[in-house]
Amino acid sequence: MSKFKSYNINQLDKIxxxxxxxHRQMEDIRIVSEIYPFKTNNYVLENLINWTNVPDDPIFRLNFPHKEMLTELHYDQLKWGMRNMDEVSYRNLIHDIRLSLNPHPAGQVDHNTPYFLGEKLEGMQHKYRNTILFFPSHSQTCHAYCTFCFRWPQFVNEPGFKMQAKEIDPLVAYLRANPYISDVLLTGGDPMVMSPRILAxxxxxxxxxxxxxxxxxxxxxLSYWPHKFVTDPEKDELLQLLGKVSAAGKHLAIMAHFNHYVEFETAVAQEAIFNLRKIGAEIRTQAPLLRNINNxxxxxxxxxxRQVQLGCVPYYMFLPRDTGAQHYFAESLETALHIYRGAVQLTGGLCRTARGPVMSMTTGKVELxxxxxxxxxxxxxQHRNSALAFKTFRARGRNEQPKWFDDLACHDERYREFFADQDDYDRNEVQYGNISLQL
Incomplete structure (x- = not known):
């Protein structure tokens, strides 16, 4: 039986x-970790990383911070500040750099937080009509951290950065008052860090x-600690709890993040997938397209x-969100389309459920x-205004190599509504965040 052992930046020398x-590579990890959180574990270290190929191994790049994730200016400021600044000034520098990295993209806090009976529902996001996101306070970590993660602010000690809800009762009341909401997504962090008792x-x-x-x-x-569903002492209790979802007539969807096929080549990962499917869960897979990792x-x-062979359903190829180290991980839209289209053309029909390339932005999820x-x-x-979903529109690039929707401009006036900013939707009462729903 494998026992979980975690390492953060303070235990770096114990790995x-x-x-x-x-020495230079170790210094880079320490400096970059001042901005982005670092966490790994013994399973990742022993099973997923090819240490003869470091630092180019894709899982090493996925899990360990590297210098290119910071701009040269930010890297030099931190390196100098670490040696020459007093503690207060250095912490202020870290705070300012984090704020410059768009810690809450896509209007997560400003536009997505719902209200109910005049109260703001902390730890929830209601962006699309049928779906609400819930951030349990007990799930605000992961078994290991991904370097690209757009949720990096959840894991740093910054006031006001974290989204979390301590109680489920406000969500239940909100759902009963708004019965058109059909889907709840438990997210974080990672809800599967919770014990079965707390998750229940x-x-x-x-x-x-x-x-x-x-x-x-x-x-x-399933990537970073599949033992959760196979050998952990509480795995039977966990699987029984998850099985109650299907037994209650609900659909249980495990939204699994797989960034590289290496992550499900281990026998324990494949057994974990089998055990989840056996209790009625459907596993859908998603990942962003990342330079130097899976491009x-x-x-x-x-x-x-391989996901289809294991009974999983390919769901999304995302593009890295406009936060954190997007400048390093993002490919151009042209390259992303080439990779998506080339991969689809090499696969059979059951693999073509994967949508992509997709950008998740303030007003919705847009597909190239x-x-x-x-x-x-x-x-x-998806769009805050459901009338705009699945209608095609055209854009032109603002620069030579657009990487994100903001790098595009409206092609002509026929498509102007697709480029309306968030404030337009607030005024038209189309979005499901800062207003009380009247549907």
Missing amino acids: PQLMLLD NYLLPLLEVKSLKVIRIGTKS KVRIWSTMWE LDIEDDVYQLRFL
């Missing part, structure tokens, strides 16, 4: 595998809400093919469909 790194406090009350049809759980545990056609086609003569054809898969 035996890092003896392979030189959040999960079981949702089973009593008749209008709720789907419970989703966003997790990286190859064959990686994505192999990943999707085609590029022709520098004209970008897109559509919203």
Whole structure:
């Protein structure tokens, strides 16, 4: 039986595998970790990283911070400040750098937090009509951290950065008052860091809400600690608890984050997938396209093919959100489309459930469909205004290599409504965050 052992930046010297790194590489990890959180564990170290290929190994890049995640200016400021600043000034520098990195993209705090009976519902996001996100306070960590993660502010000690809810009762009341909400997504962090006893406090009350049809759980545990479902002492209790979701007539969707096929090549990961499917869970897989980690056609086609073989459903190829180290991880839209299209063309029909490339932004999830003569054809898969979903529209690039929706401009006046900013939707009472719903 494997016992979970976690390492953060303060235990860096206790990771035996890092003896392979030189002083400069270790210094880079420490400096970058002043901005972005670092956490790994013994399973990742022993099973997923090819230490003969470090620092280029994709899982090492996925889990260990590296210098390029910071701009040269920020790196130099931190390196100098670490040696020359007093503690207060240095902490202020870290805070200012974090604020400059757009810690809450896509209007997470300003536009997505719902109100009920005049009260702001902390730890929830209601962006799309049918789906609400819930951030349990007990899930505000992960078994290990991904370097690209757009939720990095959840894991740093910054006032006002974290989204969390301590009680499930306000969510239950909100759901009963708004029965058109069919889906709840438990997210974090990672809800699967919770013990079955604590998870039950959040999960079981949702089973009593008749209008709720789907419970989703966003997790990286199948990659970073699959023993949770196989050898952990509480695994039977956990699987029994999750099985109650299907038994109650709800659909249980495990939103699994797999960034590379290496993550489900281990026998324990495959057994974990089997055990979850056996209790009625459907596993949907998603990941962003990341430079130096999975930016190859064959990686994505192999990943999707093997996921289907294991009974999983490929769901999304995302693009890195406009936060944190997007400048380092993001490919151009043209490259992203080439990789997505090439991977799809190499796979069979069951792999083609994966949507992509997709950008999750303030007004919705927008999919890049085609590029022709520098004209970008897109559509919203989700939008605050559901009338705009699945309608195609056109854009042109603002620069030579657009990487994000903000790098695009409206092609002509016919498509102006697709480029309306968030304030327009607030005024038109189309969004589901800062206003009380009147539907």
